[in-house]
Amino acid sequence: MSTPDLFDIAQKEAEAQGAFISTVLCCGSTACLTSGGQAARDAVDEVVASNGLERDVRVVSTGCMGLCSRGPLVKVRRRGEDEVLYADVDGAAAREIAERHVVGGEAVEHGQLSLDHPFFARQVRVVLEHLGEHDPNRIEDYILRGGYKALERAVLEMTPEAVVDEVLKSGLRGRGGGGYPAGNKWSLLAKAPGDDKSVIANGDEGDPGAYMDRTVMEDDPHRVLEGLALCAYATGATRGFIYVRAEYPVAVRRLEQAIRQAKRNKVLGKSIFGTDFAFDVEIRIGAGAFVCGEETALMASIMGGRGTPVLRPPYPTERGLWGNPSLIQNVETLANVPTILNRGAEWFASIGTERSRGTKVFALAGKLENTGLIEVPMGITLREIVEDIGGGVAGGRPFKAAQTGGPSGGCIPAKHLDTSMDYESLQALGSIMGSGGLIVMDDEVKMPEVARFFMQFCMDESCGKCLPCRAGTHELHELLKKVCAGEGTLLDLDRLETLCEVVRDNSLCGLGQTAPNPVLSTLHYFREEYEALVAGAAVPQASAQPGVNAQDGSA
Amino acid sequence: MADQRTTPTAGAERPTPAAKAAAAGNGSAEDPREKMLTTQLKKVRYRADALIEVLHAVQDIYGFLDPVQLLRVATELQLPPSRVLGVATFYHLFTFEPKGEHTCTVCTGTACFVKGADELIAAVERELGVPEGQTREDGVLSLLQARCVGACGLAPVALVDGVVVGKATSDMLLTALDKAGVGPMADGGAS
Known part of the structure; x- marks a missing residue:
């Protein structure tokens, strides 16, 4: 009595779940719920109830199915048949799926998403293996698996x-x-x-x-x-x-x-x-x-x-x-x-690379066709993530950079798209693996602005205990603001670099030590953008106003 | 909630007497919120290391960290008031001013930043007359920023009274606010 019999619990749960003829899995993650997932779930429940099929159809709100940009997602699984995944399921679509597929037994042709879709096929799921499959509210479902x-x-x-x-x-x-x-x-x-x-x-x-x-x-x-x-x-x-x-x-x-x-x-x-x-x-x-x-x-x-x-x-x-x-x-x-x-x-x-074993979960976001949560073997290339899983940059625009590691990380430019995603390779490029944020940027994104964004974040978040971080992030942010406004000079870019090194080398904890990374990395790969910004200001400031006035006069 | 709504417009910064007066109808001059806080304090067994949980409770119950309540927390947890204030001011989620009747929170995480969160903030500032990080003079709306609400797949994201508006455009957000009952300021609106 006092020891839990996992086998017993699992068997009971399997019997209970096996009694249903079909299962409808509705993604219950924040992303899907926000885009109308609750309406989809309600519609399915209603159709099931009105047909008196509560004993035959199990409706479950599952965890995140991953492809957040195509939500709400609904999966239908009927005994003895292949499962079908539907994307962009609003209330009306859910009703149709429930009536025709769940009750009628015939899959709805439109809105289907192939499970061979590269977004799913290229993933290896260890940490996320149960997501989209089980009910996160029930321990029995976890034990069953x-x-x-x-x-x-x-x-x-x-x-x-x-x-x-x-x-x-x-x-x-x-x-x-x-x-x-x-x-x-x-x-x-x-x-x-x-x-x-x-x-x-x-x-x-x-x-x-x-x-x-x-x-x-x-x-x-x-x-x-x-x-x-x-x-x-x-x-x-x-x-x-x-x-x-x-x-x-x-x-x-x-x-x-x-x-x-x-x-x-x-x-x-x-x-x-x-x-x-x-x-x-x-x-x-x-x-x-x-x-x-x-x-x-x-x-x-x-x-x-x-x-x-x-x-x-x-x-x-x-x-x-x-x-x-x-x-x-x-x-x-x-x-x-x-x-x-x-x-x-x-x-x-056996998964991953020599020094980076296993998989990594990434939150794939930014300007991609497919965004969402993915789990991939380490050592996969950035190109595979962006082009295959992410479906390429949205609207067919050119890829500019991928940002990993958030405010502590850096940018990876297009020329390094074939980089292997592992701890060492990312570090060699001046970025880090980070916790798993992976944000893709297209040619419309201005890199100095990105650096300023992250520096503002670090400045706001600095706890204020040590000077290099407290004052350094503030000064760096001021410099970046000046540069982004087109009021900086080439000298400011040098100052920026020097101060970055001071903050990196002297801060007490990881926040300050890594805060300069986004600046250093964008300066390294996209220096021409910074230079273009200061070019406009450098000339008139160096040789005083006449140049500007002359231009104004001639215009 | 109801009495908080009236206090900011009443002008003075003394919500407690006002609330007490409202609650005093029943002879026992105790504010029901005081009891709620007592329950929370008992739940954490008055442990000093539960200070952050207690501060969350104060904010949930009163809507903001009222100095009177901070003193009470210090006494009950047997901590110096300076320690309580120090912790309260350290964390971003704690606020020392009552929030507006409605809140609009725009996510400014990286994904939302890349996809134009700035424009959302500017639109609300411009159309509804509330500066970012502040509450409008009439107490109807607070405009806040959040550091990533974790719905990056739907960027840019905003929350209207806690309800997520995903893949938001300025128009969508203003419509959602309008539905929630937030219109432009009654007088001196946009010209």
Whole structure:
């Protein structure tokens, strides 16, 4: 009685789901709901009810199906038939699909989206494997798909050291941007003395153009919990925290619900799977501060303080929450762990490149035909993402640059489209993998404006603790504003570069150290745009007004 | 909500007495919102490290961080008032002024920036007479920015009273605001 029988739960769920003749999966992610997804779902429900088919048709609001720009998306699956995916399903289209396909048994020809579409076919789904398939509100649906099996096996059959070993062997690296090997962190915490250790899931997705972690937390919350519990078991931690941005209320609600369900099913809490392993998870909500994505700032915020970072070392694994050893891992990193244990480190390591194993989730946005959430094997080229998955630049315009890593990252110009998307290659180009924001820009976007946009962001978000960042980002923003307004000089470009180096080399934490990246990278690849902006101003300023007056007079 | 609506236009900055007066009808001179906050404080067991959660609760209940309530939080959590104010001023989501009856939040994340969020802000500023980051004089509308609401596939995005308007154009946004009941200022509108 006291130990959960996963097999039993899964079997009951399979029977319950198998009793339905067809299943209608309606994408319930923010993007689809905003573009009329609720009307679609309501229409399907209505048709099912009016035909009295509640016992034959299961209607589910699933997690994000990925192709956000073509939403609302609806998938119809009938027993013994191939599934059909419909795009741009408004209320009327949903009614037609429900009446003709679900009730009548004949697929509607228009609005179908082939599952061989390169957007789907080129992806490899590990972290997102359940999205668009299951109901994120039900633990039973997660268990049916093999959920908590990894935790069960780890707790009952593996030593903590063996779990750490498996993660080490998989080559999994931090998905929050830094790319530090997860296994190394885990073994550091495992070896740290003390019996009050904490593990923290970092869901403070601050990059203003990324929503991977939000989607994982909202649409597969149990996967995050299982990853965190595995991390706790492997490292000897007894307390867990999930730090979520306050901007993500749905994620908070789904995680709270998942924690309650997990405790009720004894996969979380005291004596997990009947062993003496106990682990509890608390949710902490941020309040809008980009810097809280930094480890030490995040911990300060969890303890109810201002989110100002402190110098490392000591690293959190030595002195973290309330002075005790702690470990912080990004949500996506943790979401990989259950699959690594289920399918083995070798399997995981076979995906990706030599030094960047596994997959990466990207929030593909900007001026592309197809935008949305994608998961690709590392080592895929940027060209494949942009041209195949993204369907090329919208409106057939020329590709100018892709921005990765948000305010800490850089731009990749067209000549480097064949770059392999892995940690090292991106760094060599002056960008970073980042947390997964990937924004494509066409020829209409002005790069100095982009640099100014990111610098304004960093200036607003600087916590103000150290001078290079507090004053430096402000001065950099002033210079960029001047240049963008066409009032700068060539000298200002030199000043910009020098100051960038000062801020990069002297700031206390990652925010300041990386804030100059967007400027340096656009200056490197698109210097001619900056020069064109200052050219107009440089001449009249250098040789005084006469030139301008003469021009005015002649006009 | 209802009494907050009247306080900003009443001029003075003393919402608590006004609210108290409104709630005092029933003999026990207690503002029901005080009880709501007490419930929240009990929920976190008056722990000092729950300060951010408590501040969220104050803002949910009162609409903004009223200095009177900040002092109460400091006393209840046994923290120096300076610490409470320090934390409250650090985070962007906390506000020290009551918001307007309606809010329009324009996302200024990277995807929205690339797709023209600036134009949305300019249109609302111009047509409805409210400067970005502020509340209109008549207290009807606040215009705010958000750092990415996580709907980048639908950029540019704006929220009208929390409801997302995706792939927004200036016209769409103004129509949504109009539907929510926000028109141009009654007097001294655009000329």
